[in-house]
Amino acid sequence: MEAEQYRELKSTKAGFAQGLLEAGKINPKLIALGTDITASVGMDLFATEFPHRFISLGIAEQNAAAVAAGLALMHKLPVFSTYGVFSAFRSADQIRVSICYNNLHVIIGGAHAGLSVGPDGATHQALEDIAVMRTLPNMTVLSPCDATQTRLAVLAAVSQLNGPVYLRYGRSAVPDFSAPDQMFEPGKGQILQSGKDVCIIATGHLTWHALQAAAMLKKQQIDAMVINIHTVKPLDDELILSAADYCGAVVCCEEHQIAGGLGSAVAELLVQNHSVPVELIGVRDSFGESGTPEELFTKYGIDHASIFQAAISAVKRK
């Protein structure tokens, strides 16, 4: 894949909205729970099309999460979405006990994920949600790379999964580049570009940046493999272990704290099975701040230039 190729700039939120609308048409059990920011988190298309299956619960995330559990007990398929900073934190206890401990099929949206929320600043930039959600038993954590894949992730969460799902997506318009005809298989990583010198493993928005970094590496005669991980949990152990073995060095990239995120998950896997040099791209134990997504990506060291440098370091450590 050429790094410069993408169809359009489109938010993953738009993909979520489209996916939810389509899923609603396919599955009459699907019910969306609104917590006041319906349009902002991409539930408006569904709410307009299916007003009787949209339930407004106001600014009360703890209630919404446990209401979702009650609906699921009655064989409905509830989707509860708000900003990731709220869904993964404000209602974390309800998600843990009422949803996960009962292993209920509830889809929890984590919108506005990562630094790319931009000007809203640190309170609204979810940078710890993967860490919290992936430690919960029974939980599946999805973090698709673009709008096309987010739409497919919603459809997969509705039709292929049976337990709790946390689905992370962003607000800013980003390159929509993944193959429209791709199969979305939960738990399976995707090799977007083959390579042998270093394996760049990325999730969410940073997958696009990883591809750009790989193009820069090519000019330096470094042949990078790029893997997109749209399912942080369960992790595609087999693919990651074989890629690490083949390339001998790994770089993990995420719009999230380094602690507890994809990089941690990959490191946990590798250190127990096949240790190779690993470099981690992510936010280093700090809150974000206001700025444009580009400015923030540069300042916090998660842009393609940072990935490029990390890959060089990883190769040197081999």
Place this chain on the structure above:
Amino acid sequence: MDKVVSVDKLQRIAFEIRKNVILSLSAAGSGHLGGSLGMADVFTALYFHVMNHKPDDPEWEQRDRLILSIGHIAPLLYATLAQAGYFPVHELKTLRQLGSRLQGHPGKEHGLPGLEISSGSLGQGLSVSVGIALAAKIDKKNIHVFTILGDGELQEGSVWEAAMSASAHQLGNMIAIVDRNFKQIDGDTEKVMPLEPLAEKWKAFGWDCYECNGNNMKQIIEILNRIKNMSAKPKVVIARTIMSKGVSSIEDDYRWHGKAPTEDEAHRFIEELQHNNHGS
């Protein structure tokens, strides 16, 4: 269940349930005695008179649901379910043991028949009930959703989020029962964090509010039968109970909130139960 049960018969069932609560807690060596004994009359009324359910068909779709928000009185739920025939009474002795279906706080993944949902973190059950009640309303299922709340639990803000949403969505199929024993772990609720005026709070949140003596079988069944199909509003019964009701030597003593009797104490407590004309 057989609906034609006399108050006298219900009181005898409540006695058996209390006895089994004491025995299972004594066997477990830990657990919550006070609230389990205090709410035994309400649970007996619900499972042996008020609720529509089939112990031989626990997943029957048309059953009324009971959501135990205060998961710590699980010993009472277990003893009641066993008494109703959901599983053998002798299994109560496995309470809190490794591999038991009777977890310290209810855990659905362990497969206990009759258990609707895991609980144990306070302030979640009323919300779960809102979800069940909403689904029943959407599907036009004529069921009731009972939620057992503790009074101390009402200090959790999420309870009031749930209360607000239940009245907003006109969930007349919801009946919440508050175990009003004025006790929590640190002592008297009104000293730890006052709840009064409690009835006014519920009314302000759009609920029809009723009060009764939660240890008076006649009053309990009278009020629950009366309000079952009354209005489009959600309903709450503030059931005034006495912690550890039936065992006079420890009645109303908050120190028995989270304590289990020794074997000797268990025998003594059961003797006290037998001599006590409880429930009237």
